[in-house]
Amino acid sequence: MPFTGNRYDQERGKEEEIEDWEKRLGSQEASYINLPMNKEEYETFYKELVSAEVVTLHEFEKREIFEGCMPIEIMAKRGEDTLRFGPLKPVGFTDPRTTRRPYAVVQLRQDDVNGTIYNLVGFQTNLKYGEQKRVFSHIPGLANAEFVKYGVMHRNTYINSSELLDNTYCLKKNPNIYFAGQITGVEGYVESISSGMVVGLNVVNKLQGKEKIEFPKNTMIGALANYIATPNEKFQPMNANFGILPELGERIKDKKVKYGKLADRAIEALNAIK
Amino acid sequence: MNQEVTIIGGGLAGCEAAYQIAKQGIKVKLYEMKPTKFSEAHSNENLAEIVCSNSFKSNLHTNACGLLKEELRLLDSLLIKCADETSVPAGQALAVDREEFAKLVTKKIKENPNIEIINQEYTGEGLCIGNSEERIVNGEKYENIMIVATGPLTSDTLAKNISRLTGEDRLYFYDAAAPIVSKESIDMNIAFYRKPL
């Protein structure tokens, strides 16, 4: 159902032979995954979206929050077709399955260098977490989607670490300044603690004239530190999840087994450097 | 070399960093603006206040956050140890009594002889890029290392100065994020994956 490629390069040119078009699409980078919807699918999704339960924001958040960025459910309420002329615009797409333009298209954009996690383009939202799972599962291709992070809209001060920090949370422009916690773009209690740990240990080493400690990328603590320090035009806060760990060399279907192996590998790697 | 580290913010990250540094015999000055000033979400005098849910999420090895906690325990995390000690029954999750948790962390930090708590807002006027200051005091060289750990509700003045330090467009005040899904859970109906028609 989904197909990859950028919105602007998908459509078959007027003069283009089918074979050339196919070849061109086939060679496109996989940084976007496109989920085409037909009319019926769109209408079902739309009905669920506009009637879903939203989170009540804190007073201090309400004041400014919608200034730059409208939640998808609010945009949807402006009219049944508003999304089809906005973030779900099908113009420029030809569904390889039907060779016709779909009724609407949801685009997923690659979110990490490994290409293991994808964000839903334009879907910033205030729906409750449970509702996000329920409503977005109506999008073709996402029926069994695993949400590694839910959409949020809330007050959150954070710096563009992907540009500013190295993988020890140290300011590149001034090695005597570190950032730690949610302000670095790690998200969550335990994640904040983990960045405090990395910074604490590194400051000790720096003062003792020792080398910096770069935690292995296959540990969760190291993967988070690396995630936030990796150049990323669309930098967004991130919580611990298995999607940011490098993949195992083998394919394992059972998620529990797979996560168990990833976790074993992480603990082993951590013990090795301790 | 006479060493001292300044940490701004006595929240979860700031307290963990302070403990790890003090443990090695290095002096820490920990600035915490409470109780003189509170963010919109903080209300309690203690350090390491948990502002929302009392859950630190799953403890399971096969859960990403469970794994992270396991790693932190291996590294002797003070905060996870305090969470373990003040946990309340919550199935597979690590949930804490938030009051007891914050009290315990505060006690551990306060009684540490290498940590000095300064209850004052740090405004960051002195933050600057470029050569770090090295101070000579009584013939000894101090290397000033600073850790900014002021959290999602960093005070306004400091936030302004951080954006001066980092560049205006590199500090964000709101998080408006779309959901993220794992690729393997997307139904990539093979016939159409990169192979039109």
Ligand SMILES: Cc1cc2nc3c(=O)[nH]c(=O)nc-3n(C[C@H](O)[C@H](O)[C@H](O)COP(=O)(O)OP(=O)(O)OC[C@H]3O[C@@H](n4cnc5c(N)ncnc54)[C@H](O)[C@@H]3O)c2cc1C
């Ligand atoms: C800056 C910030 C960062 C947070 N980071 C995390 C985190 O890393 N991990 C975590 O588990 N929780 C985080 N939360 C809290 C999280 O939003 C939920 O409160 C919590 O996960 C419980 O969810 P629930 O499904 O039980 O509650 P629900 O019944 O879904 O909602 C209750 C509360 O959840 C919050 N919430 C839920 N969905 C959203 C949303 N889309 N946008 C904004 N708020 C929402 C609201 O505070 C709301 O009052 C954060 C909150 C804020 C403000």
Ligand SMILES: Cc1cc2nc3c(=O)[nH]c(=O)nc-3n(C[C@H](O)[C@H](O)[C@H](O)COP(=O)(O)OP(=O)(O)OC[C@H]3O[C@@H](n4cnc5c(N)ncnc54)[C@H](O)[C@@H]3O)c2cc1C
């Ligand atoms: C409303 C809300 C709900 C959240 N809910 C959850 C949740 O349920 N689950 C979850 O995992 N995560 C949640 N988070 C996200 C995040 O995990 C927590 O905010 C976490 O406490 C971040 O840790 P931290 O150490 O970075 O900051 P904090 O714990 O906030 O610590 C920062 C400290 O710095 C102090 N400070 C700020 N500015 C200054 C200054 N200029 N000078 C001196 N001191 C200063 C503050 O008073 C505070 O004590 C939530 C965030 C918010 C805002």
